[in-house]
Amino acid sequence: MPLSQARRIMPGLAICLLVAGAAYVVERIQHTLLGSGFLEALVFAIIIGIIVRTVFSDRASWKPGISFSSKTLLEIAIVLLGASISIATIMNAGAILIISVVAIVILSIYGSFAISRLLGLPSRLAVLIACGNSICGNSAIVAVAPIIEADSDEVASALAFTAVLGIAAVLLLPLLYFYAGLGAAQYGALAGLTVYAVPQVLAAAAPAGLVAVQTGTIIKLLRVLMLGPVIFTLGILRGREARRAGKKLSIFSLVPWFIIGFVLVVIIRSCGFIPPDAVQALLTASSALTVVAMAGLGLSVNVRTVASAGGRVILASSISLLLLVVVSYFVVISALHT
Template sequence: MSAATQAQILPLAARPGGPARLLPGLLLCLAVTVAAVGLEHAETWVFGRAWLEPLVLAILLGAALRTAWTPGAHWHPGIAFSAKFLLELAVVLLGASVSAATILAVGPALLLGITGFVVVAVLGGYGLCRLLGLPRRMAILVACGNAICGNSAIAAVAPVIGADGDEVAASIAFTAVLGVAAVLGLPLLVPLLGLSGTQFGVLAGLTVYAVPQVLAATAPLGVLAVQVGTLVKLVRVLMLGPVVLVLSLLTPRLREAPGAAAPHVTAGDRPTLHRLVPWFILGFLAMSLLRSLGLIPQPVLAPLAGAASALTVISMAALGLGVDVRTVARAGGRVSAAVSLSLLALGAIALGLIRLLGVA
């Protein structure tokens, strides 16, 4: 194994200097995370619900801090560790939330429909973003965020394709705004389109980004809409694993600079498994298998989900601390248009699937 490869896969905590060099940056990311959680509680107290999740608030706070103050060199190792390794660890833990039983519960027709929906949405969203002039990595982030589960999908895909903090922050910022708009606007379609509770549950499950947002959007339509929407949304979230796996196989091409030729691979230099599929994707699949086989105790599932969520927020704080707000602002118009048009297309595809499957 070459020195470059070792440096790439060796966690920062194990490199010269040890964990102590991570402490300043890690504590800074934790401080931003605590502030984000505090703001979420303040939102709930003032408005009765949290419109912006801690994940989004952490990026916004981190970016605001980075704009007002540039961290010195001794902060960088902990920030980099939080942005990369902790996020990859969170992806592994997310595998525990994936169960084969959840997939099978929706029935084969709807399951195939959701699978096809996500594939079409990812490819269509990517094509639309590229037509609007977005770079390849940001186009992938926006497409996956819209098609699967918003912020969580963006956060999971980012380390696989080598997206930088500016690209992640821009994608999440505009996706978050559109996510709130979808929650508020979708119920207005019920009388206009004559949707039943089941139909609206499927529509919300296919278009709204986060599970809590699905609950908020479907609550006015009753328990049936909530249950259907949540189930469809969970199956849609499960598509994150296969999508990330495919992207990991395409990673060498995604990381190429524009116009660069692909490196020549000889028979004696074939990529090994850990280079084709990152360690955290293998970990995700392993955790999913353990969950499906019932080898993860039920009382452990909630703490694992909580740990994954917390690590993701810390990682987003770290990404925010590396964001150049001016870069996000320059990309704003194109990203906003891409996210908006992708979401509208998503809704149209979802309505078409509802009619095609004859959902009553």
């Protein structure tokens, strides 16, 4: 990077780093006071970033660094996220379980997208909600956003309301275990198929015991593995749309560089070339870069735009999550015995 460009991005990057640091502090306070982490640092980074932008308005000197953080750092984070996926995990799960998870994710994506569009949401926001609900919440949203070229307001809207629903799912889903006659393995599978983040799956499955936690974790990891094929497919579809519009495209236009990097890291991890300790370090770096990127996202959000879409977004997300729970429930009771 040229020195002149580095100087241009430093003010905005510094602000993003400060916001990200504040987000981690708030997350730690949350753990201390509540004994658990209901909201991740990346959500706090968006919230704090929005507050900072509202207080200090839109400063021109910050823009290059904010753009660098929310785009380039996020793309690097997505590449590193590939270290969380191993092809061996897929192969060891068994064909029936894999087919069930794939089918539910695909059905949920299509159903969530259709619901969002029927409620009048823009197509890019509908895709974010669909992928967030169907795959892995926040991680899916931030991974898909640059591929479909979603703007900061759309990403902030999807993340904000998905975070709220994630907490609601953790608190309410155990009621199905206590009152719907599900066995521990069935309930764990249901949690793995419907709850957004891995820590949230652990929290939701815990009331049913160790079997539920283990089952939920395995199925959740299979669901997360769908992120790779989904972002790759979206990249191909985006490239086809551009070609139909008459644009000349290279391979990196058809499939963005960070998707290729993501796939390469998955292959390298699956071949055993990344030691376990290095895997954890890469995932920690990916998480940290994502938080900084979300700080940049929050610093570029227009509060009025997000608020205007709030009602429809929360309704679309809620209906989509309910659809996922209902479909998963019937699959679980049909496929797994108590």
